[in-house]
Amino acid sequence: MTTAEHNALFDTWLTEHAAVLHHVANGFADHADRADLMQELLLAVWKAVPAFRRSARPSTFIYRVAHNAALTWKRTQRHYRQRIDRFEAAVAAEMQPRSDTAQRERDALELLYTAIRALPPLDRSLVLLQLDGVSYAEMGEIHGLTESNVGARLTRLKQKLTESMKEIAHELR
Amino acid sequence: MNFADIENVWRSPHNRPSAAELEQQKMNLTTDLRRRHRSFVIFIAVVTGALVLLTGRMLLFALWPDPASDRFDFAQEWSFLLLLALPWAAALLFIRQYRRHRARHADYERSIAESVRALLDENRLSSARLKVVAILHGALLIMLPLVVYQLRAVGKAGDEILVPAFVVWPAVALGIGGGLLYHYRRKLVPERRRLEGLLAAYE
Numbered sequence: 001m002t003t004a005e006h007n008a009l010f011d012t013w014l015t016e017h018a019a020v021l022h023h024v025a026n027g028f029a030d031h032a033d034r035a036d037l038m039q040e041l042l043l044a045v046w047k048a049v050p051a052f053r054r055s056a057r058p059s060t061f062i063y064r065v066a067h068n069a070a071l072t073w074k075r076t077q078r079h080y081r082q083r084i085d086r087f088e089a090a091v092a093a094e095m096q097p098r099s100d101t102a103q104r105e106r107d108a109l110e111l112l113y114t115a116i117r118a119l120p121p122l123d124r125s126l127v128l129l130q131l132d133g134v135s136y137a138e139m140g141e142i143h144g145l146t147e148s149n150v151g152a153r154l155t156r157l158k159q160k161l162t163e164s165m166k167e168i169a170h171e172l173r
Numbered sequence: 174m175n176f177a178d179i180e181n182v183w184r185s186p187h188n189r190p191s192a193a194e195l196e197q198q199k200m201n202l203t204t205d206l207r208r209r210h211r212s213f214v215i216f217i218a219v220v221t222g223a224l225v226l227l228t229g230r231m232l233l234f235a236l237w238p239d240p241a242s243d244r245f246d247f248a249q250e251w252s253f254l255l256l257l258a259l260p261w262a263a264a265l266l267f268i269r270q271y272r273r274h275r276a277r278h279a280d281y282e283r284s285i286a287e288s289v290r291a292l293l294d295e296n297r298l299s300s301a302r303l304k305v306v307a308i309l310h311g312a313l314l315i316m317l318p319l320v321v322y323q324l325r326a327v328g329k330a331g332d333e334i335l336v337p338a339f340v341v342w343p344a345v346a347l348g349i350g351g352g353l354l355y356h357y358r359r360k361l362v363p364e365r366r367r368l369e370g371l372l373a374a375y376e
Contacts, residue, residue, distance in 0.1 A: 014199070019189040035198075042202045051282060068285045071371060072292060074364070108182045122374040125285075131183045144284025145375065158176045165174055 006049050013045065017062050020132060021045070027116045027128045028070040037073055044069035063134060064142045067125045115164040123157050130154055249327050252319045259316075263309050267302055274298050286375045293368040300361050303353050310346045317342065 001009075014021075021041045029037040048065040052058070116124055122143070129139045136150045143150070190198070238244070247254070278291035321338045324330035 014195070018195050022190040023188070035201075038198055039201055039205065042198055043205065046202065046206070064282075064285060068288050071285060072289070072368075102187070105182070105185045106187050109185055109188055112179060112182050120374060121371060131180065142285060143375070144286030161179060162174060162176055165179060169174070 001050050009052070010046055010049055013049075013058060013062060014042075017059065020059075020062060021066055023128055023132060024066045024070045026113045027124055028073065028121075029075070030113075030117060033075055036075075037070065040073055041066050041069050059134075060138055060142060063129065063132075063138075067129070067142065071121050071125060111165060111168050115161055115168055118164060119157070119160070123153070123160075126150065126153055127157055127161060130158075246327060250323050250329075252316060252323050256313065256316055256320050259309055259312060263305055266305065270298055270301070286372070289368055289372050289375070293365065293372060296361060296365045296368060300357060300365070303357050303361070307350060307353055310349060314343060314346055 021038060025034050025038040025041060044065050045062060048061070052061055116127055119127060125143070126139060129142070134142075136147045136154070139145070139150045140147045145153075274291075274294055278287070278294060281287050281291035317338055321330065321334055324334065
């Protein structure tokens with residue numbers, strides 16, 4: 001694969017699957033660490049481009065690379081203060097008045113991510129894949145689990161996530 | 174609230190990065206890639222430079238020996254060769270271990286569970302490597318008095334070697350040992366526990 005092909009494929013994937021990386025970064029890291037994890041995910045996908053086989057589905061490949069990178073990601077203390085400062089600056093910039101509906105949607109989304117991050121890492125990954133509409137068979141392929149195992153875990157997880165959402169919302173009231 | 178409500182929240186238009194955010198992340202990635210490439214080039218240049226210097230010195234010794242000082246008497250200087258052989262033996266052992274690790278996890282990309290197994294194996298390999306390096310440093314410290322004795326006996330070293338051999342080098346070895354212990358306890362052990370926990374979730 002030439003450098004131009006590498007760059008072109010990466011750009012295409014980023015255009016088509018940026019939301020996937022965004023979901024994984026938010027599901028595995030909070031506040032100041034999000035940008036750091038997003039950077040790790042981009043780097044992991046960039047490095048994985050040459051290993052991609054044309055016969056495979058790009059989405060399955062990207063899910064596997066991104067979730068693998070997130071599950072094995074180690075939060076670094078390096079430049080932590082700078083990341084906190086950047087995060088606080090971004091929050092301050094976002095404090096402009098918004099319509100009630102937009103603000104409610106953002107708050108609900110933040111609650112959902114908080115509930116997802118409270119789950120153990122593998123469960124977190126399965127819930128993110130479920131919410132992204134990935135099939136059980138594909139999840140099994142990505143994680144190396146059987147389809148029935150994925151199904152059983154998700155039945156329990158959906159219940160758990162719904163309960164957590166109620167609890168978090170109740171605590172905030 | 175039920176799971177359908179959660180799915181509705183998930184589908185919110187706010188749940189995707191803005192074009193500006195994405196552009197910023199791409200720029201950061203480019204900077205990061207450049208920085209990593211520069212670090213890699215500097216590392217290779219330093220290692221290659223050191224190797225070229227050492228190899229050049231050895232070639233000079235082998236091809237154009239100084240009859241007065243470069244004569245090598247195996248019977249009286251064997252410990253020096255042993256001292257040089259130990260790091261090479263360790264390097265060959267590391268290569269063999271690495272090749273076996275690669276063979277064991279040839280299809281580590283098949284699934285995330287396989288990747289985690291490969292990472293755990295790599296972590297154990299790193300721990301084993303650290304132990305070998307620590308043993309190697311101990312062995313070098315034990316051998317050093319013999320090497321110094323033999324070099325002084327054949328007249329290739331005088332009193333000037335005593336301070337570097339018995340003060341500087343043990344201090345350096347102690348520092349390296351402390352570094353290895355820190356790396357083992359603060360990096361490798363917590364990482365191994367984390368990976369074992371992750372793997373347990375799959376099994």
